[in-house]
Amino acid sequence: MADYRGLSFWFDSLPSVDSGGEGADDLRPRPALSGAREADVDVDVAIVGGGLTGLWTAYYLATAEPTLRIAVLEKNIAGFGASGRNGGWCSALFPASTSSLARRHGRTAAVAMRQAMIDTVGEVGRVCRAENIDCDFIRGGTVSLARGAAQLIAARAEVADAVHFGVDQLEWRDVAHSPRGATGTLGSTFDPACARLHPAKLVRGLARVVERLGVTIYEQTEVLSWRTGEVLTVHGAVRASTIVIALEGYAASLQQTHRSVLPLYSLMIATEPLSDETWEEIGIEHGQTFADFRHLLVYGQRTADNRFAFGGRGARYHWGSSIRSEYDRAPAVFDHLARTLADIFPVVGTVAITHRWGGPLGVPRDWRASATFDSDTGIATAGGYVGDGLSTTNLAGRTLTDLILRRDTAISRLPWVNHRSPRWEPEPLRFIGANLGMSAMSIADSEERMTGRPSIAARLMAPLTGH
Numbered sequence: 001m002a003d004y005r006g007l008s009f010w011f012d013s014l015p016s017v018d019s020g021g022e023g024a025d026d027l028r029p030r031p032a033l034s035g036a037r038e039a040d041v042d043v044d045v046a047i048v049g050g051g052l053t054g055l056w057t058a059y060y061l062a063t064a065e066p067t068l069r070i071a072v073l074e075k076n077i078a079g080f081g082a083s084g085r086n087g088g089w090c091s092a093l094f095p096a097s098t099s100s101l102a103r104r105h106g107r108t109a110a111v112a113m114r115q116a117m118i119d120t121v122g123e124v125g126r127v128c129r130a131e132n133i134d135c136d137f138i139r140g141g142t143v144s145l146a147r148g149a150a151q152l153i154a155a156r157a158e159v160a161d162a163v164h165f166g167v168d169q170l171e172w173r174d175v176a177h178s179p180r181g182a183t184g185t186l187g188s189t190f191d192p193a194c195a196r197l198h199p200a201k202l203v204r205g206l207a208r209v210v211e212r213l214g215v216t217i218y219e220q221t222e223v224l225s226w227r228t229g230e231v232l233t234v235h236g237a238v239r240a241s242t243i244v245i246a247l248e249g250y251a252a253s254l255q256q257t258h259r260s261v262l263p264l265y266s267l268m269i270a271t272e273p274l275s276d277e278t279w280e281e282i283g284i285e286h287g288q289t290f291a292d293f294r295h296l297l298v299y300g301q302r303t304a305d306n307r308f309a310f311g312g313r314g315a316r317y318h319w320g321s322s323i324r325s326e327y328d329r330a331p332a333v334f335d336h337l338a339r340t341l342a343d344i345f346p347v348v349g350t351v352a353i354t355h356r357w358g359g360p361l362g363v364p365r366d367w368r369a370s371a372t373f374d375s376d377t378g379i380a381t382a383g384g385y386v387g388d389g390l391s392t393t394n395l396a397g398r399t400l401t402d403l404i405l406r407r408d409t410a411i412s413r414l415p416w417v418n419h420r421s422p423r424w425e426p427e428p429l430r431f432i433g434a435n436l437g438m439s440a441m442s443i444a445d446s447e448e449r450m451t452g453r454p455s456i457a458a459r460l461m462a463p464l465t466g467h
């Protein structure tokens with residue numbers, strides 16, 4: 001059996017079967033499509049990809065229409081992708097800013113999208129409670145540090161933007177009310193619309209819940225292609241009138257969707273557990289997530305067992321949108337993350353790093369996430385969340401359910417519905433553009449540290465990053 005525990009700190013810290021505890025999980029793959037069964041099967045809905053998009057869609061469809069025959073087709077095991085490896089921010093963040101949504105769809109639609117995202121944080125918590133998914137969900141909010149003059153300007157602008165649209169309850173906090181263990185802080189923003197959770201406990205727990213609802217999850221079942229009415233896998237065909245494509249970054253690995261999304265790697269580290277006294281010194285509470293206002297994003301959480309789980313961008317894009325397990329580990333990026341964490345919170349300098357991992361997320365050409373359904377072909381898809389998919393996948397599941405069941409609801413009318421992003425350029429343009437963009441973010445941070453003013457490089461890149 002593959003070493004799935006090595007995929008992330010989250011997989012490694014799932015309760016083992018020997019412990020016999022709630023949520024015990026030996027990560028043994030479920031049967032593949034072939035095995036003892038007939039190779040070709042008939043279902044109503046075939047879902048390609050067993051991450052949170054696929055599983056939330058299965059959950060809401062099975063709850064709404066218990067008689068539907070639903071199959072999830074997963075190449076590895078449920079939660080193998082970004083869903084089992086992420087930073088555990090169940091936030092209201094959405095890759096497109098409210099202003100850019102308002103410019104394109106009008107203020108009312110933009111505000112509706114923001115409200116739907118905020119409500120989604122509560123909805124994830126509600127389902128976890130109702131279905132007994134113990135995933136360390138605590139809605140502690142996000143603290144974003146303004147470290148330096150340029151970050152202070154960005155923080156103030158974000159608060160002003162929230163006030164302008166009147167939905168997000170973002171508040172400004174002065175130094176005295178910001179985490180005391182952070183260096184160089186001129187204040188912080190606090191966003192209550194975020195829960196800290198344990199991603200693998202969520203996605204593995206959700207897989208068990210959908211099985212109880214009658215959904216069949218075929219693992220170790222790689223999908224090769226699909227067309228109206230049929231999905232072709234390495235183990236045979238699945239006939240289905242509705243097909244849901246839920247592959248996020250992995251969509252780049254299939255010929256049909258190769259240029260629909262760019263797989264971008266985000267990497268993470270986890271420290272050994274720290275004492276409650278050390279956390280008191282740091283000033284990050286249980287249930288809180290944190291970041292700062294740099295351009296090359298970093299994000300962190302205090303885990304339920306008192307570690308830092310800390311991640312960030314900076315890993316380079318690989319030629320041809322290739323995805324390989326060795327790309328999950330980039331020593332230079334891990335070192336950069338450890339240095340950055342110790343720079344923000346010097347108390348971490350002497351603490352051991354126990355876990356290092358990463359995974360691909362999906363970036364559409366216009367950085368706009370979408371949920372789509374074509375009633376003529378019966379094919380639905382959701383994704384392109386960039387790094388904001390943990391909660392957005394839940395909204396995707398509810399949105400696709402309404403679209404597939406032909407329900408006209410407030411959710412089925414949100415502005416991301418049936419949005420079609422342009423395709424990425426062929427190589428070598430994709431390689432040059434993606435890696436230049438990454439370098440530009442890094443340069444922008446250095447520029448801001450030197451000048452104390454908002455970066456010109458970042459302003460030039462803004463239209464390309466959904467702002």
Ligand SMILES: Cc1cc2nc3c(=O)[nH]c(=O)nc-3n(C[C@H](O)[C@H](O)[C@H](O)COP(=O)(O)OP(=O)(O)OC[C@H]3O[C@@H](n4cnc5c(N)ncnc54)[C@H](O)[C@@H]3O)c2cc1C
Nearest residue numbers: 049051052053075081082083086087089223248388389390
């Ligand atoms: C390191 C990291 C940190 C992140 N942190 C956060 C965060 O804190 N907050 C947040 O909101 N978002 C975060 N994200 C993004 C978030 O995790 C994703 O947006 C979300 O999990 C996407 O879920 P998904 O189900 O669409 O895709 P995935 O979870 O990637 O699922 C796709 C599934 O498809 C399967 N698959 C691939 N190819 C095939 C095939 N041919 N046939 C069948 N199955 C196939 C894969 O094995 C995988 O299980 C992070 C991502 C990463 C990588």
